[in-house]
Amino acid sequence: MGEWKRDAREPSEQISGSRREFLHTCSLAAPLLLLGLRAAAVEAWAAPEAAYNAREHYYGMGVDVARCIGCGRCVEACKNENDVPREPYYFRTWVERYVVGPAGEAEVDSPNGGIAGFPPKPSEKGVLRTFFVPKLCNQCADPPCVQVCPVGATFATEDGVVLVDRDYCIGCRYCVQACPYGARFLDPRTHMADKCTFCYHRVVRGLVPACVEVCPTGARVFGDIRQRSSPLARFTRFNKIMTLKPHLNTKPKVFYAALDQEVR
Amino acid sequence: MEPLQEVLRQVTGYIYPNEVELHWGLLVVVYPYLTGLVAGAFILASLVRVFNVKEVQPTYRLALLTALAYLIVAPLPLLAHLGRPSRAFEIFLTPNFHSAMAMFGFVYAWYLMVVLLLEIWFDYRKDLVLWSKRETGVRHWLHRLLTLGAGDLSPRALRFDQSAGRFITIIGIPSAFLLHGYVGFIFGSVKANPWWSSVLMPIVFLFSAIVSGIALMLLLYLLSTLLRSKPVDMVCMDKLATFLFYDLVVDFSLEMLDFIHRLYEAEESIQILSLLVSSRLFLSLVILQALLGTVLPLLLLGSVSPALRNRGIVSLPDELRRLLYAGAAVLIQIGIFSTRWNVVIGGQLFSKSLRGLTVYKMQLLGLEGLFVSGFLLVLPLLVLLVLIIVLPPWPEAEQHPEAGAS
Numbered sequence A: 001m002g003e004w005k006r007d008a009r010e011p012s013e014q015i016s017g018s019r020r021e022f023l024h025t026c027s028l029a030a031p032l033l034l035l036g037l038r039a040a041a042v043e044a045w046a047a048p049e050a051a052y053n054a055r056e057h058y059y060g061m062g063v064d065v066a067r068c069i070g071c072g073r074c075v076e077a078c079k080n081e082n083d084v085p086r087e088p089y090y091f092r093t094w095v096e097r098y099v100v101g102p103a104g105e106a107e108v109d110s111p112n113g114g115i116a117g118f119p120p121k122p123s124e125k126g127v128l129r130t131f132f133v134p135k136l137c138n139q140c141a142d143p144p145c146v147q148v149c150p151v152g153a154t155f156a157t158e159d160g161v162v163l164v165d166r167d168y169c170i171g172c173r174y175c176v177q178a179c180p181y182g183a184r185f186l187d188p189r190t191h192m193a194d195k196c197t198f199c200y201h202r203v204v205r206g207l208v209p210a211c212v213e214v215c216p217t218g219a220r221v222f223g224d225i226r227q228r229s230s231p232l233a234r235f236t237r238f239n240k241i242m243t244l245k246p247h248l249n250t251k252p253k254v255f256y257a258a259l260d261q262e263v264r
Numbered sequence B: 001m002e003p004l005q006e007v008l009r010q011v012t013g014y015i016y017p018n019e020v021e022l023h024w025g026l027l028v029v030v031y032p033y034l035t036g037l038v039a040g041a042f043i044l045a046s047l048v049r050v051f052n053v054k055e056v057q058p059t060y061r062l063a064l065l066t067a068l069a070y071l072i073v074a075p076l077p078l079l080a081h082l083g084r085p086s087r088a089f090e091i092f093l094t095p096n097f098h099s100a101m102a103m104f105g106f107v108y109a110w111y112l113m114v115v116l117l118l119e120i121w122f123d124y125r126k127d128l129v130l131w132s133k134r135e136t137g138v139r140h141w142l143h144r145l146l147t148l149g150a151g152d153l154s155p156r157a158l159r160f161d162q163s164a165g166r167f168i169t170i171i172g173i174p175s176a177f178l179l180h181g182y183v184g185f186i187f188g189s190v191k192a193n194p195w196w197s198s199v200l201m202p203i204v205f206l207f208s209a210i211v212s213g214i215a216l217m218l219l220l221y222l223l224s225t226l227l228r229s230k231p232v233d234m235v236c237m238d239k240l241a242t243f244l245f246y247d248l249v250v251d252f253s254l255e256m257l258d259f260i261h262r263l264y265e266a267e268e269s270i271q272i273l274s275l276l277v278s279s280r281l282f283l284s285l286v287i288l289q290a291l292l293g294t295v296l297p298l299l300l301l302g303s304v305s306p307a308l309r310n311r312g313i314v315s316l317p318d319e320l321r322r323l324l325y326a327g328a329a330v331l332i333q334i335g336i337f338s339t340r341w342n343v344v345i346g347g348q349l350f351s352k353s354l355r356g357l358t359v360y361k362m363q364l365l366g367l368e369g370l371f372v373s374g375f376l377l378v379l380p381l382l383v384l385l386v387l388i389i390v391l392p393p394w395p396e397a398e399q400h401p402e403a404g405a406s
Helices: A002-009 A013-050 A073-082 A144-148 A174-178 A208-216 A231-238 B001-009 B024-049 B054-073 B075-081 B103-134 B139-146 B155-188 B201-227 B236-266 B270-278 B282-305 B319-345 B371-391 B403-404
Strands: A059-064 A093-100 A105-108 A129-136 A152-157 A162-164 A186-188 A192-194 A219-226 A254-257
Touching: A002 B371, A013 B001, A059 A129, A059 A231, A059 B001, A059 B282, A073 A208, A093 B270, A144 A152, A152 B054, A162 A192, A186 B024, A208 A219, A219 A231, A231 A254, B001 B201, B024 B054, B024 B075, B024 B103, B024 B236, B024 B319, B024 B371, B054 B236, B075 B282, B075 B371, B103 B155, B201 B236, B201 B282, B236 B270, B236 B282, B236 B319, B270 B282, B282 B319
Parallel strands: A059 A254
Antiparallel strands: A059 A219, A093 A105, A093 A129, A152 A162, A186 A192
């Protein structure tokens, strides 16, 4: 190696010198560059939050019933992401299985919210149709829970998410009674109302809710209702859409495609 | 979590996973029962004051004190039931004006401060002045304090007491309607729940409140008179029984109207509600509320009281008659408590998916337990006892200015 260097040195003295300088400059600049990258990364992480303007968004979710395979990963992800109590009585989201028999009678179950999938049915004989339905807070545009809360602890954000203010909730449970969808519960640890937030902490950073993130079949679609380019807008454009209990006029923002009449 | 696991095993059909826990328990049953008695007792008092029903005059002051005693205790079950009771005052500080429940604070405060306390004060002021003049020691100072320094006993001042009391009662009647009608509205306005959601709910609550209040006053009047070894005023008892009968007819008609209306409309919830009534609520609704709590008292009062025929369809001696009245009043109390139970608990025993039924596991201990609720049902009577000691409502305790001055 030394031999090779000595041979090559003479003709490329000039170049070698400038290369050394260049490398030297680079080594000096490296910390600065790293610092700059770090700053950019920090800014990139913080920027959507700092620059987040709720008025520019209006969120909703699409659920394609035909795509749901009932694996329950969304339920598990939700419990982990949002620290939902593990007991089988508290869910921000859950999955229901419908088995419709030949006479049209529907049998519904959701063992532990479907968190570990569903046990096989003893016999599939005579099953007319069967399907899974993921459920969650419908983030209603006219939410009855917000209407009844005596202290205004439950409120709707400008970007269309219904949240609970933990500094105000008195735990009267009127909101739980007022919700037609069974989407609320009382957290046994805080004695306050709890519900799906569309993973608001993620959404304001430009991420999608945990349940959407983990769904292996893309049965859940999240996005901005008003932005034509959003995945949700595309979903509502290419599917026939139905909401749950529309006669109650709560104007849900969870839109179901391929929803069956048996689902309530 | 043991009770919830127990519930999970007894669920039939499908209920949403979050519905395993029943959210409003026994305490929330006790609350509308207590406020109903407040409203009922006050309406009875107003019969004397505004509608000049002289026959029930002996119950007037006792009814006012009873209403106050029950009103003082009424918010306690709600407070005990809150997940965060220390934040209860937020209802007054940051109320949500769209919430029926938030209005509770204001209706309650209005009723307690403006209606009941003022009316009782104006009614007792003359007696308070005269009592404090006659008495010594603690009672002297207590009664003197309660006069709030208004010791004027001139005929003009006494006339003002009278007209002010009457005016407050006139305001009080719609207020009593509001107090209990609004409790009905809290349930009736929940569109998510087909068992509750009914425009008739406030009206049904109101009339059942009047029924329970008059029945309670009948019992308390009879009991207090017998305990004091005084003659029972049978004219008063007959009048109370007559009013009770009329009001029970209205109440029962409204309940039946609601029932028939639901059956006839047969909306999507009809199947699960029919199942609810014929299984989980059969004892408390069909047996206790309808048969024992309504039909039987109707038959008793209808045949014995002068409601339908001047001396009753079956003419009975006074002692037996008042015994039957008391029996009917006890049955009515059981029936009205069952009514509250069937609304509050019944409305949560079926799933909002309309596909299944759950159960209510009553606890013995703890805030939501049987003992606390039992205590809260007895507490108003203890408060009433204290009120009676401080402000004796009996006719013989009433002072007359001339006699007092001499």
